[in-house]
Amino acid sequence: MGKILNRYKKIVGSEKIKEIEKRAKPLKGKYILHINATYYGGGVAEILDNLVVLMNDVGINACWSIIKGSEPFFEITKTFHNGTQGYPIKLTKEVKATYEELCRRNSVYINFCGADAVIAHDPQVLPLIKYARPDRKKEPWVWRIHTDITQPDPDLWNYLKTFIKNYNEMVVSDEKYLKDDIGLKQTIIMPSIDPLSKKNRDLSDKQARKILKDAGIDLKKPMICQISRYDRWKDQVGVVEAFKRIKKEVDCQLVLLGNYATDDPEGAAYYKKTKAKAKGLKDIKVIADKGASPLLVNALQKMSEVVIQKSLREGFGLTVSEALWKRTPVVAGNVGGIPSQIKHGENGFLVNSVKQCAEKTIELLKDDKLRKKMGKNGREYVRENFLITRHLLDYLELLNRIIK
Ligand code: UDP
Numbered sequence: 001m002g003k004i005l006n007r008y009k010k011i012v013g014s015e016k017i018k019e020i021e022k023r024a025k026p027l028k029g030k031y032i033l034h035i036n037a038t039y040y041g042g043g044v045a046e047i048l049d050n051l052v053v054l055m056n057d058v059g060i061n062a063c064w065s066i067i068k069g070s071e072p073f074f075e076i077t078k079t080f081h082n083g084t085q086g087y088p089i090k091l092t093k094e095v096k097a098t099y100e101e102l103c104r105r106n107s108v109y110i111n112f113c114g115a116d117a118v119i120a121h122d123p124q125v126l127p128l129i130k131y132a133r134p135d136r137k138k139e140p141w142v143w144r145i146h147t148d149i150t151q152p153d154p155d156l157w158n159y160l161k162t163f164i165k166n167y168n169e170m171v172v173s174d175e176k177y178l179k180d181d182i183g184l185k186q187t188i189i190m191p192s193i194d195p196l197s198k199k200n201r202d203l204s205d206k207q208a209r210k211i212l213k214d215a216g217i218d219l220k221k222p223m224i225c226q227i228s229r230y231d232r233w234k235d236q237v238g239v240v241e242a243f244k245r246i247k248k249e250v251d252c253q254l255v256l257l258g259n260y261a262t263d264d265p266e267g268a269a270y271y272k273k274t275k276a277k278a279k280g281l282k283d284i285k286v287i288a289d290k291g292a293s294p295l296l297v298n299a300l301q302k303m304s305e306v307v308i309q310k311s312l313r314e315g316f317g318l319t320v321s322e323a324l325w326k327r328t329p330v331v332a333g334n335v336g337g338i339p340s341q342i343k344h345g346e347n348g349f350l351v352n353s354v355k356q357c358a359e360k361t362i363e364l365l366k367d368d369k370l371r372k373k374m375g376k377n378g379r380e381y382v383r384e385n386f387l388i389t390r391h392l393l394d395y396l397e398l399l400n401r402i403i404k
Helices: 014-027 043-057 071-084 093-109 154-164 205-214 236-249 267-278 294-303 318-325 354-365 368-385 388-402
Strands: 031-036 061-066 117-121 141-144 169-172 185-188 223-227 253-258 284-288 306-309 330-333 348-351
Touching: 014 388, 031 043, 043 061, 043 318, 043 388, 071 093, 071 154, 169 388, 205 294, 223 236, 223 294, 223 318, 236 253, 236 267, 236 284, 236 354, 253 267, 253 294, 267 284, 294 318, 306 318, 306 354, 318 330, 318 368, 330 354, 348 354, 354 368
Parallel strands: 031 061, 031 117, 117 141, 141 169, 169 185, 223 253, 223 306, 253 284, 306 330, 330 348
Antiparallel strands: none
16 A cells, blocks of 8 residues: 555655554545545645545545536636635625536536545535535535635625535634634644645756756846735735835845636736736746646745745645745745744744835845755754645544544
8 A cells, every 4th residue: 555655754754654554544445525626726726636646545535526617607706715815795696696506517517426525625616515416415525615714704704604504524724714603513634735746846956947947047146936826815016016125135036926727717817917017127027837837836946045925815825835845935924824834033934014025035135044044944844744644644534533
């Protein structure tokens, strides 16, 4: 058992591997169905890409399905995504009808038959449980929400609760997202990165330089970067503002790399807004990642002096752990799941404004020793807390508990 799993031994040690094998044993052959809205773009797809493979490697029959969406549906679910993070939304009869109708149809398309547990990720797929045939929901269904739900839009949350109550359990990414108004068992499972994926595996400096060169990026000037979907909560516009201040003190370059998820109709507009903000400024590259560049992400995170993640809301923020794993200190918004990853002053800095973001980045750019020390701390902190092996263990614990 566990050919792939064995490869992690050198990173996390053999005890962890043995523990995973032990906890996976009772789940051998169990059919676990993950459902979300996209195979591409954003942290959920990134996690499932690696986790589903590893679940199979340890003997579980894990599958991953996505729903068939439509433009109006994804427009609505993007507003729901924003609404779960506190953005006010308009919940009309038509909105509800479009949302539910699409999930009703998908409840027929998706093969729930024989699933020992269903894990539905995020609001896009939440109503599936309401419409699935009764014989397909005898086994446990878990709703796994990845956003920052500390202060959701109240009307939206009340509406979502009408579906949430049908689930057996809910999983959130951070202690502060636990809810006292849903009457369901809740578990915290923090996300993770895969240290052996193309995006996170160790590259040599030479390899990384070549990848950057091929992408038209030279390292003549020190580099800072932010890698995120183009999205208001990621605040690329604020990063450009911060860069203007940084540039006055340190001659460096900024790379913004971003993509849009297939279920996100707002991405293109925010990309344009970022481009417009950066127009005419020297040493900024605003790149739209078309999706096949995990090695570019890897090289950027590795070779940057500082990685920025200036989010205004953030369910977790995989990009933070990705950068820390590459021994690069991170300056990031003090929001959502970011403070779980950044220990202020130890492996990076938590900031609350453009001004602070600029100040802390300048401090790091000017201090080689500090960057090195923080980089080392970051690597070890991620090894302890945010690797896929810990994530798998958390899931195994949940599944062992809920599958009878
Ligand atoms: N990502 C990428 N290319 C991009 C932008 C983002 O591969 O141009 C990846 C990023 O490396 C990370 C994921 O998409 O693995 C984003 O996850 P995160 O949790 O940071 O944010 P989310 O998009 O889920 O809000």
